[in-house]
Structure formats: structure tokens, C-alpha cells
Amino acid sequence: MSTLAPGQIVRVRDDWPEARGPVHIRTPHYLRGRIGTIRKILGRFANPEDLAFARPAPSLTLYHVAFDPASLWGDAKAGDEILVELYESWLEEA
Amino acid sequence: MADAAETEPNPARAHHDLGGIAKYMCEAVDTEPHELTEFDREVDALRQLLGMKRVMSVDELRRGIEAIQEAEYHARSYYQRWIRSIADNLLRKGVITTAELEAALANSRMCP
Numbered sequence: 001m002s003t004l005a006p007g008q009i010v011r012v013r014d015d016w017p018e019a020r021g022p023v024h025i026r027t028p029h030y031l032r033g034r035i036g037t038i039r040k041i042l043g044r045f046a047n048p049e050d051l052a053f054a055r056p057a058p059s060l061t062l063y064h065v066a067f068d069p070a071s072l073w074g075d076a077k078a079g080d081e082i083l084v085e086l087y088e089s090w091l092e093e094a
Numbered sequence: 095m096a097d098a099a100e101t102e103p104n105p106a107r108a109h110h111d112l113g114g115i116a117k118y119m120c121e122a123v124d125t126e127p128h129e130l131t132e133f134d135r136e137v138d139a140l141r142q143l144l145g146m147k148r149v150m151s152v153d154e155l156r157r158g159i160e161a162i163q164e165a166e167y168h169a170r171s172y173y174q175r176w177i178r179s180i181a182d183n184l185l186r187k188g189v190i191t192t193a194e195l196e197a198a199l200a201n202s203r204m205c206p
Contacts (some may be wrong), residue, residue: 016106016107018108019106025108028114029106029108029111029113030113034206048156051154052153052157054150054154072114075119075122085168
């Protein structure tokens with residue numbers, strides 16, 4: 001995937017690899033399928049999903065992605081923001 | 095996404111993936127600093143040595159913690175989960191044998 005730019009709207013993939021077998025995933029369950037905004041490019045890092053199994057780990061771009069809590073939880077207060085580090089492999093353009 | 099609260103609990107959520115779950119609407123999260131025990135320090139030192147010697151990465155440690163079965167996961171302290179993962183990783187990699195681990199545990203100060 002080409003590098004996403006700050007301000008771009010993305011969707012977190014609605015994927016549940018933990019239901020298919022042993023995995024190490026750094027994308028919280030509550031963000032799967034949700035819409036967020038790229039805030040910042042944090043750099044490129046070896047994929048922890050591979051490092052966790054001592055496999056060769058290609059580097060991926062890591063982003064700060066912002067989410068409106070009201071889009072995640074019914075009781076969220078207006079004006080708050082959830083900022084999460086997510087790897088490019090979990091993001092699709094929305 | 096008004097249905098977010100009603101879809102909890104998600105059956106696919108891994109048991110260690112605790113962020114944002116409905117339980118914490120009713121139960122306060124413990125944010126008090128915890129005093130480290132000698133056991134905690136020893137486990138931390140062991141983890142650092144294994145990382146420095148490139149025997150086991152932090153990511154492998156985390157995978158091993160997440161692989162602990164749910165009942166045991168919640169029954170163990172933070173560093174007890176670490177030592178469980180370290181032991182599982184070292185056994186799986188063949189760095190230690192089950193017999194060596196059992197012999198060490200028989201005389202160990204590491205079991206609080």
C-alpha cells in the first residue's frame with residue numbers, strides 16, 4: 001500500500017485472525033472495521049506479528065490514527081479523541 | 095455505529111485484549127503504582143538478558159503471554175505471566191529442557 005498522508009480517512013480492516021489460530025496482533029478488537037483519520041507517520045518498523053514467531057519480518061509503516069470515541073462506544077463524551085498506533089497492513093482507504 | 099455497546103462481548107476478542115470492554119464501565123481500572131518484588135525484578139532482568147543475547151524478543155514474550163489460557167492468565171500476576179511465557183519460549187526453542195526446568199524449579203527462589 002502506498003504511504004497514507006496525515007488527514008486521510010481510513011478504515012481498520014474488519015479481520016479477526018485470533019479466531020483462526022495462534023497470532024500476535026497489536027490492533028485492538030474495538031477498532032476492527034472502524035473509521036479513523038491518519039494523524040502522523042511514525043516510521044517503518046519490523047512487523048511484530050512476524051517478530052512474535054521469530055519469522056523474517058518485513059518493515060511496515062506505522063501510523064498514529066485518531067478515532068472519535070462516539071463512533072466506538074455509545075457513552076463517549078464529545079470532544080475526546082482516541083489515538084492509536086496502527087500498522088499499514090491493518091488499514092484500508094475509506 | 096450506535097450498536098457498538100450492544101455488540102459486546104465480541105466472541106472473537108482474544109481474552110487478553112481488554113481495552114474498551116464493557117466490564118470497565120462498572121469496574122474501576124487499578125492505576126495505582128505497584129511495588130516491585132524481588133521476583134518481579136529477577137524476571138525483568140532475565141527478560142533483558144534474553145533480549146540482549148537475542149534469544150527471545152519482546153514480541154515473542156508478548157505472544158507467549160497472550161497464549162496463556164484465560165483462567166490462568168487472570169489468576170497470574172504481571173511478572174508471573176512473563177516467567178510463564180519465558181519458560182514456554184525457552185522450552186519451544188530448545189534452550190532448556192523440561193527436565194532442566196523441573197530440576198531448577200525444585201530448588202528455586204523464583205516461585206513466590
